[in-house]
Amino acid sequence: xDKMGSGEGPDNLQYRWCHLRKVLERTGPFCHPDFEPSPxxxxxxxxxxxxxxxxxxxxxxxxxxxxxxxxxxxIHVIDMDTIELSxxxxxxxxxxxxxxxxxxxxxAKFISTRIPGCHVTPHFSKIQDFDETFYRSFHIVISGLDSxxxxxxxxxxxxxxxxxxxxxxxxSSLIPLIDGGTEGFKGxxxxxxxxxxxxxxxxxxxxxxxxxYPLCTIANTPRLxxxxxxxxxxxxxxxxxxxxxxxxxxxxxxxxxxxxxxMERAVQFGIQGITYRLVQGxxxxxxxxxxxxxxxxxxxxxxxxxxxxxxxxVPLDNYMVFNDVDGIYTYTYQAERKEDCLACxxxxxxxxxxxxxxxxxxxxxxxxxxxxxxxKSPGLTATIDGKNRTLYMPTVASIEEKTRVNLKKSLNExxxxxxxxxxVADSTSPNTLIIILKFASPPDFEME
Amino acid sequence: xxxLFSLKQQKKDGETAPKTGNQKKPSAAQLRITKDINELNLxxxxxxxxxxxxxxxxxxxIICPDEGFxxxxxxxxxxxxxxxxxxxxxxxxxxxxxYHPNIDLEGNVCLNILREDWKPVLTINSIVYxxxxxxxxxxxxxxxxKEAAEVLQNNRRLFEQNVQKAMRGxxxxxxxxERCLK
Numbered sequence: 001x002d003k004m005g006s007g008e009g010p011d012n013l014q015y016r017w018c019h020l021r022k023v024l025e026r027t028g029p030f031c032h033p034d035f036e037p038s039p040x041x042x043x044x045x046x047x048x049x050x051x052x053x054x055x056x057x058x059x060x061x062x063x064x065x066x067x068x069x070x071x072x073x074x075i076h077v078i079d080m081d082t083i084e085l086s087x088x089x090x091x092x093x094x095x096x097x098x099x100x101x102x103x104x105x106x107x108a109k110f111i112s113t114r115i116p117g118c119h120v121t122p123h124f125s126k127i128q129d130f131d132e133t134f135y136r137s138f139h140i141v142i143s144g145l146d147s148x149x150x151x152x153x154x155x156x157x158x159x160x161x162x163x164x165x166x167x168x169x170x171x172s173s174l175i176p177l178i179d180g181g182t183e184g185f186k187g188x189x190x191x192x193x194x195x196x197x198x199x200x201x202x203x204x205x206x207x208x209x210x211x212x213y214p215l216c217t218i219a220n221t222p223r224l225x226x227x228x229x230x231x232x233x234x235x236x237x238x239x240x241x242x243x244x245x246x247x248x249x250x251x252x253x254x255x256x257x258x259x260x261x262x263m264e265r266a267v268q269f270g271i272q273g274i275t276y277r278l279v280q281g282x283x284x285x286x287x288x289x290x291x292x293x294x295x296x297x298x299x300x301x302x303x304x305x306x307x308x309x310x311x312x313x314v315p316l317d318n319y320m321v322f323n324d325v326d327g328i329y330t331y332t333y334q335a336e337r338k339e340d341c342l343a344c345x346x347x348x349x350x351x352x353x354x355x356x357x358x359x360x361x362x363x364x365x366x367x368x369x370x371x372x373x374x375x376k377s378p379g380l381t382a383t384i385d386g387k388n389r390t391l392y393m394p395t396v397a398s399i400e401e402k403t404r405v406n407l408k409k410s411l412n413e414x415x416x417x418x419x420x421x422x423x424v425a426d427s428t429s430p431n432t433l434i435i436i437l438k439f440a441s442p443p444d445f446e447m448e
Numbered sequence: 449x450x451x452l453f454s455l456k457q458q459k460k461d462g463e464t465a466p467k468t469g470n471q472k473k474p475s476a477a478q479l480r481i482t483k484d485i486n487e488l489n490l491x492x493x494x495x496x497x498x499x500x501x502x503x504x505x506x507x508x509x510i511i512c513p514d515e516g517f518x519x520x521x522x523x524x525x526x527x528x529x530x531x532x533x534x535x536x537x538x539x540x541x542x543x544x545x546x547y548h549p550n551i552d553l554e555g556n557v558c559l560n561i562l563r564e565d566w567k568p569v570l571t572i573n574s575i576v577y578x579x580x581x582x583x584x585x586x587x588x589x590x591x592x593x594k595e596a597a598e599v600l601q602n603n604r605r606l607f608e609q610n611v612q613k614a615m616r617g618x619x620x621x622x623x624x625x626e627r628c629l630k
Contacts, residue, residue, distance in 0.1 A: 148532060148535060149531055149532050152475070152476060152532070152535075153475070156475055156476060201476050204535055204568065205568060207535070209566075210536070212563045212564045213563075213564065214558065214560065214563060214564050214590065215556060215557070215558040215562075215563055215592060216550070216558040216590035216591055216592050217590075219552065219556075219558070219591075219592050219594075220591055220592070220594055234556070235552075235554065235556060238554065239554060342476040342479050342480055343476050346479075378486075379482065379485070379486030381474075381478075381482050381504070383474060387502065388474075388478065388502055388503065388504070389502050390501045390502050390504065393485065393486055393501070395485075395486055395487070395488060396485060396486075396488055396496055396498070397495070397496075398495075398496055398497050398498050398501075399485075399498050399501045402498070402501040403501055421474075423474055423478070423479060423482050425482045425483040425485075425486035425487070426486070427486075427487060431479065431483060432474075432479040432480070432482045432483045434474070434479075
């Protein structure tokens with residue numbers, strides 16, 4: 001059997017990509033109005049376009065395979081997890097011998113070997129380990145995550161890369177985020193243009209809340225096997241603390257202990273249905289993954305990447321839901337931006353300050369008196385040297401007392417400089433604002 | 449819908465950053481808690497303590513009820529706000545041993561908005577009012593401390609005496625409570 005486009009000869013190349021050429025070098029009725037058919041499109045896709053796939057799990061494996069076969073040659077992948085036995089039924093880039101190894105590394109090696117010309121760079125780490133410079137180097141970010149925290153983090157990161165000139169978004173700073181998600185037979189794919197379309201934070205309430213049971217039910221009137229397991233997890237574990245550590249859902253000893261204790265409780269209340277798997281499910285919040293759902297959602301995401309990278313077609317606008325519990329159902333709608341979104345409505349405003357020798361109280365006076373702000377009693381915090389600092393907060397007595405000394409300090413002394421960002425909370429605005437200090441006349445020696 | 453012409457540029461590793469420099473953008477949780485804390489509107493019976501004013505995610509709330517069963521007592525609650533706030537509620541524990549139908553001896557608190565009824569629109573202030581309400585109207589219907597709940601339901605006088613005994617420091621049944629009067 002011939003490997004997919006294994007040869008490097010021109011004929012083979014011609015053949016391998018001829019279907020893409022038909023789409024990218026000719027115009028058609030469904031094209032984006034601004035689409036310019038040209039060999040440059042394929043050229044960009046193959047030679048310049050740099051993608052980041054976050055997550056090398058169920059969706060990630062599908063995504064990398066799809067994108068690599070589509071012609072993208074420079075793909076990075078981040079995943080902090082290692083391969084487990086239970087992954088192998090659907091995460092098809094992994095084999096039994098890979099158990100215990102980094103998902104990102106094994107997946108990258110598999111794709112780079114199997115698909116000639118494609119190079120996947122693995123990162124066996126957390127997304128939080130990288131900074132702006134890393135993320136800024138990509139054209140498009142695609143996420144196949146199982147965590148809301150991680151989604152919010154990458155969303156916040158891409159939004160923080162946006163730059164504004166006089167309040168207008170500089171489109172060259174925009175990095176689209178294609179987000180896929182699945183839960184059993186249900187899934188969704190969405191296109192996020194940070195600063196332009198609804199972001200993760202805008203639609204946060206779409207995520208189903210975690211199943212929680214009232215504490216008193218768990219404690220006194222359990223009716224379900226889940227209540228007994230939750231009881232052991234929430235109350236009994238911290239009381240008896242068998243290993244003096246927090247619960248580790250991947251430690252079979254822990255699961256076993258919880259299983260036994262939950263069993264005892266279930267017997268006491270005449271409840272049936274506790275199994276080892278249910279305990280695992282409740283403790284780790286496991287939702288069974290379905291390979292076909294992952295395949296559909298990943299394919300939808302990969303198609304969007306292709307559309308954005310080549311501009312050949314109007315991208316998804318902007319949220320597709322998929323459900324194949326009974327037959328197949330999909331629906332696409334335009335998720336709306338939230339006007340007061342904590343993440344993407346934040347257009348940093350600059351505040352003019354004479355210079356680094358100005359005191360914090362001078363800055364507060366400007367915020368209260370300048371017609372641009374007219375604040376009442378602003379609370380100010382900042383991130384200085386990677387650490388959160390509360391500069392002044394007038395409304396909370398205990399904080400006010402401890403931060404009062406800062407009022408008389410100069411901005412320079414506080415570690416703030418020209419271009420520093422501050423968070424300002426005030427009763428005059430529904431959100432915390434981000435302001436950027438702008439010094440009127442930076443001293444010569446600070447010029448670069 | 450825009451066409452992302454800008455995408456068609458070669459991106460380079462280590463491209464020099466624009467002037468925002470090496471600053472990390474505050475997380476949504478951080479932005480939200482800053483707002484929550486700055487807008488704390490505490491009833492006169494409540495007070496907060498921030499051991500480290502730079503860390504707005506960890507603090508204590510002190511409640512000194514001025515009416516009801518618990519009048520004259522002083523109760524401390526620890527708040528831990530996680531990175532997923534406000535999608536998830538803060539973790540709140542009662543640090544003062546208290547004889548109360550909705551607070552157990554480990555400090556777990558049964559307040560609906562701390563678990564099943566939490567919504568991101570709620571704030572730290574909502575929790576403060578919820579906790580204060582627990583002291584004004586202990587609820588024997590949803591007990592966490594079953595014995596206390598039964599006493600409250602069957603014999604309010606005895607319940608009141610038990611609360612007093614516990615707050616002055618002493619045994620209620622076989623459980624010892626430390627003194628927590630102001």
